[in-house]
Amino acid sequence: MPSRHHTGAGGLTVGAAARAVGVTVRTLHHWDAVGLVQPSSRTSAGYRLYTAADMAHAHRVVLYRELDVPLDEIGSLLDAPAGADASLRRQRELVRERLHRLEQAVGALDRLIEARERGVLLSPEDQVALFGDEWQPSWAAGARERWGDTDQWAQFAERAAERTAEEWREIAAEADATLAALSDAMGRGVVPGGDEADALAERHRASLGAYFDVTHGRHVLIGRMYADDADFAAHHDARRPGLTAWLREVVDANARAHGVDPDTATWD
Structure with a gap:
């Protein structure tokens, strides 16, 4: 058979x-x-x-x-086949639409790849203009070297790939306004753990959340990093001497209010 x-x-x-x-x-x-x-x-x-x-x-x-x-x-x-022209033209348009979607997808992937490499997809000059004279574009490379294999860097890259210069301007403005509000509160003698201090801590956490999700535990560790890193400490203390240490106390107190012990806080 x-x-x-x-x-x-x-x-x-x-x-x-x-x-x-x-x-x-x-x-x-x-x-x-x-x-x-x-x-x-x-x-x-x-x-x-x-x-x-x-x-x-x-x-x-x-x-x-x-x-x-x-x-x-x-x-x-x-x-x-002689009467198939209309159907073929319709399919041609559908193919063109699919090609356009694929080209958009390629562009999005290119931006994501570049964002994972560079961080902020702006020229060094635009970065300084947006984030201030103290900003150093090389910080992004340092951040990638330090955290490039983390989920948070991937999340940051995904967000950065889609952001416009205007959106970065808004983020930078809010970060600056938050730091100014913290400096003012410290100058007025606001006590860590009070309602105003906790509200400012939440505002600060939200401003960091523009880059990646920041839990209260992560917020504690970021505050600790600010205190331990000379560049971060200098950036905050330039606003008001001692602001870095005061901000860490504010963040720790707010974390306690949300059920997180700063002494045992973890990143995840």
């Missing part, structure tokens, strides 16, 4: 035809069932045999399927 996956005397069996066309045997069976591509003959055992004409027909079906033409429209296109 001949195999259904070999070449028969009158054409190709279903397995060979499927391999030649680049589809599955199940697909050819379905196309046969719906009358789209039907084999012209059978073996003595009843197996399908696809002639050269059948194979040419099947290749045309594959072409239309690759163009996303619905299966139920392909039959009419093949049967009446």
Whole structure:
């Protein structure tokens, strides 16, 4: 008995035809069932045999399927090609729309890759203009070296890839306003743990949240990093001497109010 996956005397069996066309045997069976591509003959055992004409027909079906033409429209296109212009034009527009979406996706991926490499997708000059004269564009490279393999850096990159210069300007303005409010509160003798101090701590946490999600535990660790890092401490203390240490107390007190012990706070 001949195999259904070999070449028969009158054409190709279903397995060979499927391999030649680049589809599955199940697909050819379905196309046969719906009358789209039907084999012209059978073996003595009843197996399908696809002639050269059948194979040419099947290749045309594959072409239309690759163009996303619905299966139920392909039959009419093949049967009446002279009247198929409108349908082909519609499919051409659909392909163009898909190409546009793919180009947008490529652009988004390019921005994300660049953001994971550079951080802020602005020129060094624009970064200084937005974040202030004390800002050093090289900090982004240092941050990537330090945290580039973390989920938070990935989250920051995803957000940075979509942000415009105006959105960065708004973020920078809020960060500056928050620091000014903290400095003013310290100067007025606001006590860590009070309502005003807690509200300012939440505002500070929210401003950091523009970059990645900041839990209360993470906020504590960030406050500790500010105190331990000379550059961060200098940046805050330039506003008001001692602001770094005071901010850490404010953050710790607010964390306690939210059920987080600063002494055992963790990043996750």
